[in-house]
Amino acid sequence: MASPSSFWSKAFRDAIKSGVFIAKIYCFLHVTTNHLGFMAYAYGPSMTPTLHSSGNVLLAERITKRSQKPSRGDIVVIRSSENPNKTPIKRVIGIEGDRISFVIDPRKNDQSETIVVPKGHVFVQGDYMHNSRDSRNFGPIPYGLIQGRVLWRVWPFQDFGPLKPTLT
Template sequence: MRAAKYIWQWRSIAKQAFTQTSIVAKFLCLLHVTNNYLCSSTLVYGPSMLPTLNISGDVLLVEHISHRLGKLGPGDVVLVRSPVDPRKIVTKRIVGMEGDRITFLLDPSSNDSCNIIVVPKGHVWIQGDNMYASSDSRHFGPVPYGLIQGKVFMRVWPPHSFGSLEQ
């Protein structure tokens, strides 16, 4: 009689633990899908996107749908896996899409090193807004479209800069 009571208690505890674990697992799956395929936040800092973004750091919201649907264009600020160091994600502005003719200066302080390139199929040309402190397509060339991680659409921190980055 007593053993049956203990077995019933353990079954009840096991059932409750399974239910709670199931809820946590579903929440983590939802969090994963949301963060990787819909929208996520990221901290961005450094001088390459001055004056658009702060050197000391901004928290941005990034959506991960537009680049998968091919809905990006010149002027969009994007997160890109660095072609130089794949462990890094960089924030840059799209300047040209495939087929666009881009004229750029290798050395912004000298006007005599002007180059022209046609962006190849499946690539984009990205540049930082601060051309004097940005390592971008002027240094490593066109970037494969597949390296784009998402499109920045809103700054949420610092509070005085809260708002859309859409043009």
């Protein structure tokens, strides 16, 4: 029969091994989501018809966030300037230096405005401009608020695949 001290030493070794394993998994997930890519959830009508209004799970990457500026047509995940807890998904319509003309509120009238996108900013807009809060409402977004670029639609499965940059 094993002594009580050997029981506790074995239990201690097993606990340490389990703790190290959990720490390794946590470190892997932390590095992956903060430096490589992450899953984003998009719902609502603002990106219709590209994304379903009932909800999409998307894979976004962070690698080019630091090395390459977004291009026109890219779908990006941004940190909301109005509510930092929200991460809306929009399409880049204009990059720094572009002159953008847009209809301010297409539901009410056809009054338009033209702006030049400032240095270090992008102009983002939802694909369904009749029901989207975007740069027309809150202005151009600084590069620092861009969390990542959407690469793939993961859910719903029938539409699984890459999302290519396009201008709609």
